Amino acid sequence: MHELSLMAETLAIALRNAEAQNARQIHRLTMAIGAASGVVPDALHFAFDVAIQGTIAANAELAIETIPVTCQCPQCQTQFSPPDWIYECPTCQTLVSQTLTGREIQLKSLEVS
Known part of the structure; x- marks a missing residue:
């Protein structure tokens, strides 16, 4: 389960940022997760519940x-969101191998006090 190592690293980043702000408690972490990142949100929530134990993020x-996922066709430059895992341009039917968005894994914000 790579979500556990992903959450451990994300929590470490959050804790360093909270410490830099002299925070006593982390109330909320917001993550941006791309639909094609391979991260399973339920597994990430489970990993979060495990990782926060005994930290200032415990609650x-x-x-x-x-x-x-969004793509841009290299042939006709159309930007589109594919309806499934086949990234075919709806304008010219070119198969697209690269994405513009959808692979992100990012700690977007922290709420601390």
């Missing part, structure tokens, strides 16, 4: 914002 909430 914190995890919010996940899902970032949809």
Whole structure:
């Protein structure tokens, strides 16, 4: 389960930032997770519940914002959100291998006191 190591690293970043702000408690972490990142939100929530034990984030909430997949066709430059895992341009039917968004894994914000 890579979500556990992902959450451990994310929590370490959050704790360093909270410490830099002299915070006593982390109330909420917001993460942006791309739909094609391979991260399973339920597994991430489970990992969060495990990782926060015994830290200043012990009573914190995890919010996940899902970032949809978007692509840009290299042939006709159309930007689109594919309806499934086949990234085919709706304008010219070119298969697209790269995404503009949807692979992000980011700690977006912290609420601390």
